[in-house]
Amino acid sequence: MSTPITCFKAYDIRGELNSQLNEEVAYRIGFAFAEELSAKTVVVGGDVRLTSHPLKLALSAGLIDGGATVTDIGMAGTEEIYFATKHLGVDGGIEVTASHNPINYNGMKLVKAGSVPISGDTGLNAIKERAEQLDDAYVADRLEFYAKSAKIDADAFYAGKAHIATDILAESGQYHRHANMDAYASHILSYVDINNFTPLKIVTNAGNGAAGAALDALEKRLLEKDVPIEFVKVHHNPDGTFPNGIPNPLLPENRADTANAVIEHGADFGIAWDGDFDRCFLFDADGNFIEGYYIVGLLAQAFLDKDSDNKIIYDPRVYWNTEDIIENAGGTAIKCKTGHAFIKERMRKEDAIYGGEMSAHHYFRDFAYCDSGMIPWLLVAELLCTKQKSLASLVEERIAAFPSSGEINSKLQDADAALQRVLDKYQPLAEVIDETDGIGLEFGTWRFNLRKSNTEPVIRLNVESKGDIPLMEAKTEELLALIRAE
Template identity: 80%
Template sequence: MSKALTCFKAYDIRGELNSQLDEEVAYRIGYAFATELAAKTVVVGGDVRLTSAPLKLALTAGLIDGGAKVTDIGMAGTEEIYFATKHLGVDGGIEVTASHNPINYNGMKLVKAQSVPISGDTGLNAIKEAAEKLSDAFVAERMAFYTNDQTPDPDAFFNGKAHIDSAKLVASDQYVQKDCMEAYVEHMLSYVNLANFTPLKIVVNAGNGAAGKALDAIEARLQQNGVPLEFVKVHHQPDGTFPNGIPNPLLPENRADTAEAVVNNNADFGIAWDGDFDRCFLFDAKGQFIEGYYIVGLLAQAFLDKEPAAKIIYDPRLCWNTEDIVSNAGGIPIKCKTGHAFIKERMRKEDAVYGGEMSAHHYFRDFAYCDSGMIPWLLVAELVCTRQQSLEKMVEARIAAFPSSGEINSKLKDADAALARVTETYLPLAKAHEDIDGLGLEFGNWRFNLRKSNTEPVIRLNVESKADIPLMEQKTAELLAMIRDE
């Protein structure tokens, strides 16, 4: 190949359509995945983006030519691929998704057998190199064999027209389509006791992404079992044009529709998902967004109620609330570097029942140590019912005990210089110091974590205190002034 593939990132594949990622690149990735992993069976799926189906077909052609038999589970969220990879006992799985990225992007998330993640040093770099080494002539010949349009129109591809003829994939006898939804729903509901549920009204916002289909299947099973959960659905139908904007509830400007629906419908709480629903975001009965940090604590409590002395993994950006809950419940808190590859690896090593990040990624031992956007809200709903306490009340108590700044990003000319300024000033005063992920310093009744971005000149600050909001706010302002003093 004449140029390097720039769509390969540290943990997944993401790129701008036609310039970094197109059907030819997808073919290369599929071929390289199959050959590098010696994968004989692979499951594939794709989110609702118009370009996901065309990319998935090209990926499948590459997988087949690389020696793999492919099972296509259709339009699916990333966690459905995680589930199907383990459930079907295949050698690997690939989800075509750009999650919350802009409309002119797409990408892929890749796992090995048993849904073990593939990142840079665990196979992704090798797949990249193998994909680049494929000769242009070979790729052109094979793409021509599978294509139904000898002069592909990039604009047609961008609008969802596949150039790969799916009939030729079927004719290869190496391609089957399979629905795993029934088994997936059964597994999701295994995390809760349906008898524990009392009547709840829940707003659900799929953002026109892939979550709506899965939620409908879960709802149908709940109704069959007489579970009294009522769902108010917002932007529910999958639509790859995203008429209500790219689903990314992490952005404050994308929360209003969910918050308003909660208030207007007098709901008990609200849920919003990103495009491939591997993250879920929660809102209380007042429509207030709940920071992911406090959800980690709630989920840790939910598991420790059922499995005392279990191990809980959490990231070091904000941690006192989680440590307090886990320790008081008799569990074992284990701090781990931020990032799904690190969390999953540590969970496997420790056989931890649950791992959580403040970014709304939640990982579960019985879900192949993978993240899910459906399991968290089910556990929270059960907790609301069993404790007979609103989500708002449960979270209010924890925020009061351990108020936090949330993650504050600062784009700088020199992030290293800012980190050096803060280290020089605060390290001599600290009572405890850690470098698990960035700079973590404790000062008795307050602490902070400061870490650089790996991909941009940005530095990320998190501050928390022990039951002292003014102190937390004062120290946050103090640190930000120093960080931004360039």
């Protein structure tokens, strides 16, 4: 290929439409994936973005020509691909998604057999090299063969019009569609005991993404079993134009619709998902957003309440609350470098039942050690019922005991110099120095973690204290002043 493919990142594929990612690139990725992994069976799915379907079909054409038989589960969230890859016993899985990225982007998340993640060092770079080396004339000829017309029009692709014909894919004998939602829904509900549920009203905000269909499948099962949960659905129907904005509840400006609906309907709590729903975000009955850090503690508690002889993995940005819960419940606390590939690898090594990150990624041993945005809210709902407490009451004590700043990003001209300024002042005074990820320093009643971005001149700061909000706030201001003193 005369032009390098630039949409490969450290852990996934993500790029601007047409300029970095189009049907030709998707075909190349599919072909290279099948060859590099010697994959004979691959499951594919796509989120609701208009370009996800055309990209998925071009990807499928490449997989077929690379020697694989493709199972297409249709519109799906990333976790549905994780589940299907293991459940169907195939050699790999690919979800076409840009998650919460801007509307002019798309991408892919790739896994091997057993839903083992593929990152740069474990196959992603090799797939990129194979994709780039594929002969241009061969790619053009194969795309023309699979296309409805010989002309691949960029504007039509951007509007979501697929050029690859599904009937031609099917004629190969290596492409078929498969409805996997029933098996997925059954597995998700296996994480809770439905007999524990008392009446609940829950606001759900799918953000017009892929979560709506999965929730409907779960709701159907719950109704069949007379589980007393009432759902109030906001922005529920899938819509690739995202009329209510790109679903990214991590941004404060995107939380109002969920919070307002919780208050308006007198709900017990609220849930909002990102586009491919591998993350979920929770709101209490007053519409207050609950930081992901404290949800990690809640989920650790949920698992340890059922069996204290379990290992819990957590990320090193903020962890005093998580460690306190795990230790008091008799579990084993294991700190791990931030990032899904690191968390999943460590969970497999330790056979940990659960892993959580403050960024709202939650990983489960029986879910192929992968992250899910549906399992967490079910576990929290069950916990509210068994404890007979509100979500606010479950977390407010923990927030008071271990207040945190949340992650604060600082974009700088020289991130290395800023990091050195902080280390020069604080490291000599630290009682504990933790280098699991970035630099973490402890000072008895407070601590902080500082991490540099791998892709931009940004430093990410997290500060927490032991029961002292003014101290946490003062140290946060002090550190930010030093970091930003350029």
